[in-house]
Amino acid sequence: MNCTDLEIDLESAEAQLAFGAHLAGVLKPPCLIFLAGELGTGKTTLTRGILGGLGYPGQVRSPTYTLIEPYELQGCELYHFDLYRLADPDELAELGVRDLLHDRAIWVVEWPERAAELLPNPDLRILISYRPPGRRLSISAGSAVGESICANLGSAINVSY
Numbered sequence: 001m002n003c004t005d006l007e008i009d010l011e012s013a014e015a016q017l018a019f020g021a022h023l024a025g026v027l028k029p030p031c032l033i034f035l036a037g038e039l040g041t042g043k044t045t046l047t048r049g050i051l052g053g054l055g056y057p058g059q060v061r062s063p064t065y066t067l068i069e070p071y072e073l074q075g076c077e078l079y080h081f082d083l084y085r086l087a088d089p090d091e092l093a094e095l096g097v098r099d100l101l102h103d104r105a106i107w108v109v110e111w112p113e114r115a116a117e118l119l120p121n122p123d124l125r126i127l128i129s130y131r132p133p134g135r136r137l138s139i140s141a142g143s144a145v146g147e148s149i150c151a152n153l154g155s156a157i158n159v160s161y
Helices: 013-024 043-053 090-095 144-158
Strands: 006-010 031-037 068-073 076-082 105-110 124-131 134-141
Touching (some): 006 013, 013 134, 013 144, 031 043, 043 124, 134 144
Parallel strands (some): 031 124, 076 105
Antiparallel strands (some): 006 134, 068 076, 124 134
């Protein structure tokens, strides 16, 4: 399945969580996911769903002020980035984030455009936009890993969440 212009409509925050959990079921590290969209479209909600699907039982905080929240999970480590308040892209280099991209890592990056050219190319890009009554996810693959994720999403494309 080609992931160009794949669009999924979700009717609620609960649907976004459910889709995130479904997406988690087809993720394999290492993987880099960019989440884009206006404020309030649910980038952190989708990340909560992914973490829940990977078996994380705790609270998921938005890393708006810390920039990065790490999660140690069975078989992988997920790093949730929120770059909205990033003052200078060089801050990421100073934090040594490239060391976090390893064989067991999944990165979920909100506001990736704020990091300029310092981030590697993503495996998957997800643009979240308002689509009453809920949200629309526009998904595109940026690598063979991303294409594999799309192919494994399978029935999620035609399922109502």
